[in-house]
Amino acid sequence: MNTVDSLGHEWDPRIGRRVRDIASKGEGELTAIVREKVSGNGDESMYARLAYIKAANGIEWSTAPDNIQVLR
Template sequence: MSERYEYQPHRLLRQRVRDIPSGAEGVLMAVITEDVSPNGIPHWVDLAYIRNKSGREFTTAVGNIEPA
């Protein structure tokens, strides 16, 4: 893959979710597999992009989310 990211389908897209570690809630806007390697050695992770009430987005690992 030449891109450093790829959008993924998820059953909770556009639904309210909770980030389990922080307790923060918002709407799941996207799940993206991203290459987060700083040194050129590929390291891919699945990140959930969540938009909170103020409109700001934050990320967390997909395994950290649950329906709110």
């Protein structure tokens, strides 16, 4: 896993690149990979990693980071 900042954003070399979400087949720019809290408190907290993609038409969606394929 990459370095995570105080807001839960991970550094990733693919951010800002054109990518395809292999799950939805949607394409756009990878804008962020974030660790988001999904349940629990304190040491019992559980987190999910989500990748955010923004299409040329402005629609943004999330997917699993493993679903990201960089386009040339």
